[in-house]
Amino acid sequence: MLEISPEKVAHVIVRAREMDAKMTPWDQPGDERDADTILESRGGDATEAELREFIAEMNVDEQVSLVALAWIGRGTYEPDELEEAKQTALAERVNPCEDYLLGVPLLSDYLEEGLDRLGIAVEDAEAGIL
Secondary structure (H helix, E strand, O other), X not given: OOOOOHHHHHHHHHHHHHHHHHOOOOOOOOOOOOOOOOOOOOOOOHHHHHHHHHHHOOOHHHHHHHHHHHHHHHOOOOHHHHHHHHXXXXXXXXXXXXXXXXXXXXXHHHHXXXXXXXXXXXXXXXXXXX
């Protein structure tokens, strides 16, 4: 059982998507660098700061569930292995959860996929955040 509300997960998904939208790949052959096409997250980014604080303020059970959910969405664990994923996430906590999660590429996709694989619809929860 997840120990985090779908609304909190949706909040993380929406904010992570906002951060992803700011990171546009420009270093491919033929890409041009100009201020209109490159949006890059900076250290003082308000969205990132808000998301870091939001995750940091969660209790340990919520953070562990969020990490386990991302792992299920990524395919590291199956939905029926949720408890094992949570135990592993708890046992492997060494760095702040927000540092770990914000370093995961495609975090929003993994969280959304994790909810979907557990049979939890995120659309209604996201609607209240957008």
